[in-house]
Amino acid sequence: MSVTIDRAIVGEEFDRTTFPPVTAEQIVAYATSTGETDPRWTQPAPHMIAPPTFTLSLRGKHFMPKNMPAHLGRNGFDAGKDIEMGAAIRPGDVLTAVATVHDVYEKTGRSGSMTFIVFRTAVTNQRGESVATIDQKMMFR
């Protein structure tokens, strides 16, 4: 039997974080940590563009809503991420990430019942342009 999660949490905003301005060094550090060797991303420059998955390095203040059942997390795992890219990220950009519970659903598979929660993080820049929408699925049972 999968865990039961009240769908009333869908739509709930549980984190809103504005980060310090992006730096060229930060972009280079992210790129090199992923093994990137392309100088577009490994050589600091004022107008360089961050690699497409750069937003995954952003960490807000809360990973999930505070009112989630206490036992969650003991039998769960990361079930994957979808990222929709938007405007390019450059040094000096001020990014804001807003995290909400996007969906809760159940499914059954070979190994039994599972409950999935989809956390959506919408990342915008200082001009209000969307730079990324990240859907992270977590599976619990």
Next chain:
Amino acid sequence: MILDLHAHSEASEDSRAPLETYLKWLQRKRDLLPIDGIVLTEHRQWDPHADYRALEDQYGILILRGAEVETDYGHILLYGVTDEMTRRFDFANVRLSAQEVVSEVARMGGVAAPCHPGRPTIGLCEHYAAGKPPLEGVVAVEALNGGSRRGENERVQALIDAHGYGAFGGSDAHLVSLIGICATELDDNVRSIDALVAALKTGRFRPVDFREQVRAARGAA
């Protein structure tokens, strides 16, 4: 004609396959996969407004729609979905009564057919083996499923022999390169979901397996 009766597009949460890319793939692999059409059976949902006629015309491949729902006897494919069915059943409910689904869908003019019966937990064989009473009114089961692991399809023959179910095939594709690898050859010329439902009730169909020739072609490439 040959139809893949079980496929998932990106509308299903666990698939990343765009419908049009399936069609492009089938068009390109026509020599290996002689598929005349596919049935999209998205997980636990039904979109009453989906309309793929333009893609059908563009690619010359029949596109029909069904659904895959979850029940106390495992997963079941629905063909001939109607508004009445969506009002009667919450497709998102993973604990639907299989007997109610089979009986009610038949009463409403459709066909409810258990898929991947040999699969643990979500296949019919395991539920029968556990002692649950056989479902009444099942006309066919998916005897050949492209996503099954070794041994899972093989379990289904005994089920068919014991209960006299019709046998069909489907790829259960969630990825583009898997579309059409298992399918169903129908004696009737099916051009609509109503015609497919009628054909499934006749028993004049059989599963067809293209996996070996696809593997051979990949090996030769």
